[in-house]
Amino acid sequence: MNQDQLKQLVGRAAVDYVTSGEVVGVGTGSTVDCFIDALAAAIAEGRLTVAGAVSSSERSTQRLQKHGIRVLDAAEVTGLTVYIDGADEIDGQGHMVKGGGAALTREKIVADLADRFVCIADASKLVQTLGKFPLPVEIIPMAAAQLTRRFATLGGTATLRAGVVTDNGGHILDVTGLSITDPAAFEAEVNQWPGVVTVGVFARNKAQVCLLGGADGVQTLTF
Template sequence: MTQDELKRLVGQAAADYVLSNVADGAVIGVGTGSTANCFIDALAPHKRRYRGAVSSSVATTARLEQHGIKVFDLNEIESLPVYVDGADEIDPTGAMIKGGGGALTREKIVASVAEIFVCIADASKRVPVLGGFPLPVEVVPMARTAIGRRLTAVGGVPVLRVTNDGAPYITDNGNEILDVKNLRIDDPRAFEVAVNAWPGVVTVGLFASRGADFCLLGTESGVETIDYDTHR
C-alpha cells in the first residue's frame, strides 16, 4: 500500500475505535496533519453521534467545519475522553516528535487534557530512537537566536522554518519555529523538560511527558495496535 493508503487505513481504524469506545454526546479531540485529516473524514459520516470536536489548529477547524462538525473552544469543555493525532516519529515507549505541521503547541495543550491519546501513523514513523526527524521548537521571535545558540550547544543544528517565499513561518499563535537536526534523543522526557524551561521557548515538539497511550500503526499487513502502558 502507498503511504496515503496507510494513512486512510489508520484514520478509519481510529474512527472505529472512537465509535466503539467513546460515549454518544462526547466531544472529541482532533489533531493536525494529513493523517488526522483521514480520521476526520472517516468520522464525519457519524458526526451526529457526538457534540463536536476540539481542534488543535486553524487548518483542522476548517476541515471539521467543512464536514459540518461543530468545533468547541477547549475552555468550553469539561472533559475530553479521547485525542486522536498523528506523529512525525514515535519510539517504543510512545514518546513522539510532533510539529511538522506547525501545530505543536495547541496539539500539546489538547493532548494534556485528554483521557486517552491515540496516535495514528504509518509504519515509517516507528523508530527505535527519536531524532531522525528534525525536532520542532516553537519560539517567541525575539528569542530565536538565543534559543538557537542553546540548541547548538547541545549538539543540534537549528534551522528557521520558512515559507515558500522565504519568509519566517508563523504559527497560529504568532510565533516562529526552529527545526533542529542532528539530534539523538535518548531520554525524551528529560530533554522535553529541559528545553521547555528555556526562556523564549513556547513548547518543544517532544510529546514524552504526555505520550501516546496506544498507537494504531498502518503496516502492509494491516493495522497494528501498540499499547504503551506496559513500557512506562
C-alpha cells in the same frame, strides 16, 4: 498500499476509539485529515454521534466545520475521553516528535485535556530513538539566535522554518543532529529555556495507543 492509503486505513481505524455522544479531541496533519473524513462518514451513516470536537489548529477546524461537525473552544470543556493525532516520530514507549505541521503548542494543550492519546501513523514513523526527524520548536521570534546557540551546545543544528508563523504568532525552529534518549528529561529541560513556547517532544503527553499502518494492515501498539 501507498502512504496515502495507509493514512486512510489508520484514520478509519481511529473512529473506533471515539465514544458516541461525547466531544473528541482532534489533532492536525494529513493523517488526521483522513480521520476527520472517516469520522464524518461514520456520523453520516448513523454509526455514532459526537457532541463536537476540540481542534488543535485552524486547518483541522475548517475541515471539521466543512463536514458539519461543531468545533468547541478548549475553554468550553473540562476534559476529553480521547485525543486523536498523528506523529512525525514515535518510539517503543509512546514518546513522540510532533510539530511538522507547526501546530505543536495547541496539540499539547488539547492532548493535556484528554484521558487517552491515540496516535495514528504509518509504520515508517516508528523509531528506536527520537531525533532523526527534525525536531520542531515553537519560539518567540526575538529568541531565535540565542536558542540556536543553546541547541548547538547539545550537538543540534537549528534552522528557522522560512515563512512559517504559527496560529499563535510564533516561529518554528527545526533542529537536526539530535539523539533524544531520555525524552521526558529533554522535554522538561528545553521547555524551561527562555523564548521556547513549546518543544515538539511529547513525553509528558505521550500516546497510550498507536494505530500503525503497514503492509499487513493496522497494528495496534499500547504503552
